[in-house]
Amino acid sequence: MNPGCLGPEKLAAYEAGDGTPEERAASAAHLLECGACRSELDWLVTLRGRVEKLPRSINPARDLWGGIAPRLGARPAAAPRARRARLILLAAAAAALMLAGAAVTALLLRRSTTRAPSETATVPSEAAPGSAASLAQIASQVRALELALPPQTRALVAHHLELIDAAILESKAALTADSTNPAIRRMLEARYEQRRGLLEQARRAAPRS
Amino acid sequence: MTDPVRAAQAGDPSAFRALYDAHVGRVHALCLRLAGDGALAEELTQDVFVRAWDQLGTFRGESTFSTWLHRVAVNEVMGRFRSRGRRGRHESAEDLELLDPPPGSGAEAGRSMDLDQAIAGLPDGARRVFVLHDVEGYQHEEIAQMTGIAAGTSKAQLHRARRLLRERLER
Numbered sequence: 001m002n003p004g005c006l007g008p009e010k011l012a013a014y015e016a017g018d019g020t021p022e023e024r025a026a027s028a029a030h031l032l033e034c035g036a037c038r039s040e041l042d043w044l045v046t047l048r049g050r051v052e053k054l055p056r057s058i059n060p061a062r063d064l065w066g067g068i069a070p071r072l073g074a075r076p077a078a079a080p081r082a083r084r085a086r087l088i089l090l091a092a093a094a095a096a097l098m099l100a101g102a103a104v105t106a107l108l109l110r111r112s113t114t115r116a117p118s119e120t121a122t123v124p125s126e127a128a129p130g131s132a133a134s135l136a137q138i139a140s141q142v143r144a145l146e147l148a149l150p151p152q153t154r155a156l157v158a159h160h161l162e163l164i165d166a167a168i169l170e171s172k173a174a175l176t177a178d179s180t181n182p183a184i185r186r187m188l189e190a191r192y193e194q195r196r197g198l199l200e201q202a203r204r205a206a207p208r209s
Numbered sequence: 210m211t212d213p214v215r216a217a218q219a220g221d222p223s224a225f226r227a228l229y230d231a232h233v234g235r236v237h238a239l240c241l242r243l244a245g246d247g248a249l250a251e252e253l254t255q256d257v258f259v260r261a262w263d264q265l266g267t268f269r270g271e272s273t274f275s276t277w278l279h280r281v282a283v284n285e286v287m288g289r290f291r292s293r294g295r296r297g298r299h300e301s302a303e304d305l306e307l308l309d310p311p312p313g314s315g316a317e318a319g320r321s322m323d324l325d326q327a328i329a330g331l332p333d334g335a336r337r338v339f340v341l342h343d344v345e346g347y348q349h350e351e352i353a354q355m356t357g358i359a360a361g362t363s364k365a366q367l368h369r370a371r372r373l374l375r376e377r378l379e380r
Contacts, residue, residue: 008368043375050324051343057234058241060251065229067255072222072262 006030006037015044164195214274218265225265229258232275236282242340243286245329253289257282283341287355290337327377331370338363339370 006014006027013019014027031038171188178184213231216224236257241250261281268277328336328344337356341347342363349367353360 008371009364043379044371047343047371047374054324054344056238058238059234060237060254061247062251064233064237064251064255064258065226067252068229068258068262069222069226071255071259072225 002034002036004030005034006040008040011037011040011044015041015048164191164198167191168195214265214268214270217262218268225258225262228261228274228278232278233258235275236278239279239282239340239345240286242325242328242344243290243337245331245333245336253286256289257285260285279345283345283347283355287337290333291357324374324378327374330377331373334358335366335370335373338366339374342367343371 010019010023010027014024014031019027031041168188168191171184171191175181175184175188213224213227217228233254237250237254240253240257241247244250244253257278261278264281268274328339331339338352341352341355342349347355349360349363352358352363356363358366
């Protein structure tokens with residue numbers, strides 16, 4: 001290569017059609033006079049043509065699936081990122097509510113020993129926790145969700161419904177022990193709302209089909 | 210998003226098998242050219258599909274599944290080479306020429322060969338850059354990111370690969 005010859009980058013750029021009109025004109029002028037650079041350029045054109053003819057697909061000589069399938073079992077079915085983020089928030093919110101609920105229950109149970117028995121309260125009539133009607137309602141809601149939710153979401157929602165229902169039962173037991181405590185009644189109502197909210201969030205997080 | 214992809218995302222291995230059948234040739238071709246070795250290419254192909262299964266949840270249909278899988282394959286293969294490279298010797302732009310096998314050496318000497326054979330016979334660094342740049346269409350900056358080398362080294366490796374291919378194919 002002579003000192004004035006086009007280097008590999010300039011030759012490749014010329015072959016690819018890159019560069020300003022001035023740069024291309026200068027390269028073209030040099031190529032007219034330099035056999036070595038023309039030969040390099042010819043090779044680049046030839047090589048590009050051969051690369052374009054390479055097969056894009058080459059099947060392996062044997063079926064490789066046998067070395068893949070046994071390694072697939074460990075993967076949990078992951079939700080797409082946006083939905084996964086919502087589910088993480090959902091789980092965190094549910095966990096926070098559960099912790100807060102447990103703390104409030106403990107506090108109210110301690111206070112209930114000093115409360116006058118004149119106040120009365122009733123369990124919300126919408127669905128008594130643990131009753132056959134409540135369980136059937138929950139089962140129906142979960143079945144409806146199963147049609148739309150991927151397995152991981154389904155398991156998560158079912159898990160948190162179980163936790164909320166346990167909290168409802170706990171609150172109901174507290175209310176039975178202290179039926180005059182309006183704070184426990186409000187907490188029980190709040191947990192019904194929490195359960196409805198969880199289902200609603202899960203529906204929003206579910207993929208659209 | 211196609212049904213097999215959606216079903217595989219939901220954890221259906223038979224749907225993933227269908228995706229494997231549809232795409233294994235493309236993935237294997239990439240692995241074969243990057244590795245330059247049939248047995249290693251088969252191993253890498255299997256690793257790519259296992260990785261794809263693990264990462265299916267990140268596919269949101271913003272590109273075709275084929276494009277997404279291709280990127281997973283490149284990342285998986287180059288990640289493997291990078292981890293090997295950390296344990297072995299790095300090639301720099303300066304010592305490339307010293308490592309080049311002389312023309313006419315190697316098992317392929319004395320007989321004509323097709324381009325894939327010639328690519329397989331290139332030194333590792335030159336082969337990977339050539340495949341990524343000239344065959345797969347990546348830019349030097351992208352290759353630098355994928356391989357952990359400088360963009361200038363990628364350019365030097367590409368020039369070296371083209372020169373070696375010429376020496377081998379035009380004999």
